[in-house]
Amino acid sequence: MSQPRPITEGSTAHRVYRYVPWAIFAFIAITAPFWAAHTPAFSIGESTLTFSLGNLNHAVAYMVGVLGLGILVGYNGQISLGNSFFMGVGGYVTATLVTDDGWSFLATLVVVLPVCFVIGMLIGLPALRIKGLYLALTTLGLAAVFPSIVRMEQLRDRTGGANGKRIESDLDAPGWVPIEPIGDFLSSIPLVGEWAYGEGVSGREADAVWVYLLLAALTAAAFWVARNLIYSRPGRSIIAIRDNETGAAVNGVNVPMTKTLTFGFSAMLGGLSGTMYAMAIGFVAPDVFGINLAIFLIVGLVVGGVGTLSGAIIGGIVIVFVPVWSAQIESVPGVPERFLRGPTGLFILGVLLIVLTFFLPGGIVYGMRKIRARFVQIVPDRQVAGDDVVVATGDATGGKMSRHGGKTALDVDDDPTLPDDDPHEEQAKRILDRDDGAESAPVSAPAQQTNQGETT
Amino acid sequence: MTDATTSPAGSPASTGKPILQVSDVHAAYGMVRVLHGIDLEVRDGEVVVVLGANGAGKTTTMRAICGLVDTTGSIRLDGKEIVGKKSADVARLGVAHVPQGRGTFADLSVEDNLQVGAFVRKDKEIRSDIDRWYEVFPVLGERRQQQAGTLSGGEQQMLAVARALMGRPRLLLLDEPSLGLAPMIVQNVFRNLQSIREEFGTTMLVVEQNANLALGIADRGYVIEAGRIVLSGTADELSSDDAVRAAYLGY
Amino acid sequence: MELFLARLFDGLSSGATYAVIAVALVLIYKATTLINFAQGELAMLGSFFAYILAIEQGIPLYLAIVLAMLLSAVLAAGIERVLIRPFDPADHLPLVIITLGLFLVINAVAGMIWGFDPRSFPRMFPEGDVWSMGIARLRWYTVGTMATVLVLLVLLTLLLKKTKIGLAFRAVSSNLESSGLVGVRAGPTLQFGWMLATAVGTLAGALFVADPFRQLDPTWAQRVLIFAAAAAVLGGLDSLWGALAGGIILGLVESMVVGYVDWIPNQMGLAAAVVAIIIVLVIRPNGLFGSKAVERV
């Protein structure tokens, strides 16, 4: 294997390396709806998979839900499965305020965000005493209860009962946003324009693109707030509790307050995600926000990467598109056709959950970082190197999953105690590995027991 | 104990064949290395004591023998290599371990604790062995249906020893049997160990802070410091060694 | 009075079935201090095994149920060995994720193989009532289920108290390290716990869908998992008889509250179960009958 190419921190090359991927990502994120508006299709064998803007909007809404769960589970270490409950609250509150009271979608956030924050804090209170598996159980119960709450007779006027509620309001693209010109411009790009973006967008397509842009803006705002939170002083407390609750308390972290507020914040993002779902789909129904969604959020979290923020983007896409695409698969060689008619999406998501936990517990984001580290290595600037490496040493071994005997050095990606990118972490790990003489394969997922005698 | 290694290695008091041979054993908890090359030997019928300050690695040595910690080096039981074996398999080879803190099955009854001590035995004498231990430790007999966790510290220690011996082990490992017990009770525990030794000829490796008592029932001993054996000899040699007297005997 | 008796009998009958699945949860909890989120789905799968064996293979119902229990136990042995054992039992998140993954996979596989059309499970007990008074009917089903649960618990208690494997199981659940030191192999013992729990779950599943008022489809266990978990928590999570008591209390509360308090709608039984879990865990973490402090870390 060739040596990774060294890049000095702060150099021009480093800046290019850091900002160019972001620019590409931003370009893709902004132009994706113009592409998806024509529902591009891919043929695999006899099946045709589509990429529709409706599904993309749905995925963007879920990204925020995964993000909220990730902060609670991945950064604060509280294993909660109940965030679908808050998504339900957000979705239904928005639906009823828009349909029954004529509010605009965004205005409903004034109610949704504080309500979810408060409910989240209230549920966070018992969570101070209920931990680990019991919290997972209790919150799964919460997720299971939501559909029966909105089915209640007494709430039927507002929730529509078992039939769900259609939202009688359209999000029309306002005139001042030049959606159609942008579409025209994109399709006029030489060579690829017409192939990728068709004839541009108009009418209903433009409205859907507008919804996408709104959702994307809300998502960007949510990620921005989450990132600032995690990289702030409170964020450090949040993570300290995950890594060692007693230690955090000893070091002056107000553990109950921090945990409760984190619960509230996570719930608030859940509510936002529910509102966004209502905007994207225009329809809410009881079983949308049940146990399955609760587990899907976990799938999204694990697939993207527990303890990362950016993983939520991948997670949202996966939990929407895997079921959609699996339903579109008409035939797989060697698999009887009747199996493909059933809930293949559930099946694939379940398998993903298990397989990733075994083989890539840091999720896709971690996998990508590993691959990248094979090609480039960021060399720290001499003057700052010393301190940072020491900080990173402590953290590089404390991943979120499978941390047995301090052996599994899962990356603490997006960790505020590290500088923005992760080179120090890589370097710290090399230092550790050299010390230990150990293999530098941190993702030996189901880590071997240190105490060989115990469970094998 | 600076000149410790220059002391003469003790000649074995007993000339039985070696049961346990530990050589160049290293052990670590995760990245924390604790043992740095331990060598020791226990011969058939011997009682060997391991002395050492808190944190020297005595417990870790015992855990290494039982396969409870990541270990490298060589540990032979009756000539057979056991490094890398699981604790259950080491136990099945005839090593019984009374861990530091006694390791009683707190929510099992006294009787069940003794039963589970004989888990690997297939013979018909389990019942009579249990009754014999009730005779040796009458207080256990009185509380046979009581949950072990409700016994006093001294009673639990006796239960732990009896449970270990229920397996009819080739080798008994005892980790600080006096820990947390009142001096009177400690005397009692050691008197019992002495009589067990006399009656059954059990081979023992005993870790003990109370060097006086331990050397009293032992044939030989080792002194461990910071994960290394720094001194070894017969019980008499150790009792008269100045450094040992200063550090462990207090006179 | 009639209404009260009717509620009482209803509550007993659903409570008994919650209790059996709760017993399965308790068995796995005792073995591994793990809550198996896939327990309900395993019971659902087991009830399909029994159905297929009885209806499609024509095997007598009781024999079919026993075979289904064995079949699901073998499956559980494989699951424990491949998916559970590699992980550190003290590290909860990966195990929660694995059992949730199993939840999805089992649910999906059942849907793919058998579809979602409801089927009616053969009757395990005679139709009709043992005794009735107006609308209050004590059905054979209720009596049969209760009797089965009692027999099951007696047998399990004997198995755990009187056999060598039961002793090993109790030793491992009491003190993992010490059990190794006396020569008990933890792996096979825990695997035995999974097999036992899953077989019990299959029986529970068969009992549940054998109610003439219920039908068999791949979704029945989702609600029941929460009730069973609530029953187990109420009973103390490590107590078999506590699970029975928890299940019956829950069944009674569900039928009495929902039956007598008009403004509480039918669906709120589930909410009551969740509230029960929260209250118990906050106020009395080792449940009403738990023998030792349930670890809450």
Ligand SMILES: Nc1ncnc2c1ncn2[C@@H]1O[C@H](COP(=O)(O)OP(=O)(O)O)[C@@H](O)[C@H]1O
């Ligand atoms: N589980 C553990 N993890 C990390 N370090 C440990 C662990 N147990 C013991 N140690 C360390 O190993 C060293 C030796 O411990 P131990 O063998 O228990 O000593 P002793 O029994 O002689 O008092 C001590 O420094 C202790 O801090």
Ligand SMILES: [Mg+2]
């Ligand atoms: Mg010790």
